[in-house]
Amino acid sequence: MTPLFNAIINKSVITVKYEPFNTPEYKVTFHPYFLKQYNNRWFVFGYNEFNQNQHWNLALDRINGDIEKSNEKYREDTTDWIEFFDDIIGVSKDPNRQVEEVKLVFSKEQAPYIDTKPLHWSQKTKLLEDGSLEVRIKVMLNYELEMRILSFGEKVKVLAPDSLVIQIKERIQKQLNNY
Known part of the structure; x- marks a missing residue:
């Protein structure tokens, strides 16, 4: 968690190997913005360069190996993260859904x-x-x-x-x- 926290504070772009459940591992270049715990699992939210999703989340326990610093320019974020979670239970938020x-x-x-x-x-x-x-x-x-x-x-x-x-x-x- 410390490298992710430092990347958020220092506004650093990172590259991680990520292995979702039931899906092969892949590498993602990620701009981390916010850490959140839900149901005894930590998640990092940020910008995923591959799919250009501003609110992508990664479960920390699914990150494999070292977190590498990238030389990419950090993409700033203006999301109010407290408000972002205001209308959901958990961490999954579909921007196409309404309250x-x-x-x-x-x-x-x-x-x-x-x-x-x-x-x-x-x-x-x-x-x-x-x-x-x-x-x-x-x-x-x-x-x-x-x-x-x-x-x-x-x-x-x-x-x-x-x-x-x-x-x-x-x-x-x-x-x-x-x-």
Whole structure:
């Protein structure tokens, strides 16, 4: 992490060997801007020269070998990184997606945990007559949101948006087919 932190502070372009899951290793020239931890994994965000993506992220544990300094001219960044993560859960952000209101209902047993440890800063809650908890959050749909919802198992039901209801239902069906 120290070489990445130093590259961010010193505005240095780097070259790394990166090996995503289920994909062969490749070399990338990268302009690092921001470090973020999510779910016990660190990520570096920056500009990927190959695909010209200003908000590319690399998981630090997938970087292989040494981080090499490049002689390329550093591309400045004006992203407000705190605001960048404001409308997502996790680190995956699709610029083509819009923020949507996600509506969930948690079981009576799960309700106090969700009420005292919100899923997202935008969370609004309403205690229902049966003791269950209706939760509304405004976020972009992404992989980490889906995984978070699935982690609650039978103690949560997705009510909206319809696209998320369908996606979670399909994932649960595939999981059920494993048994």
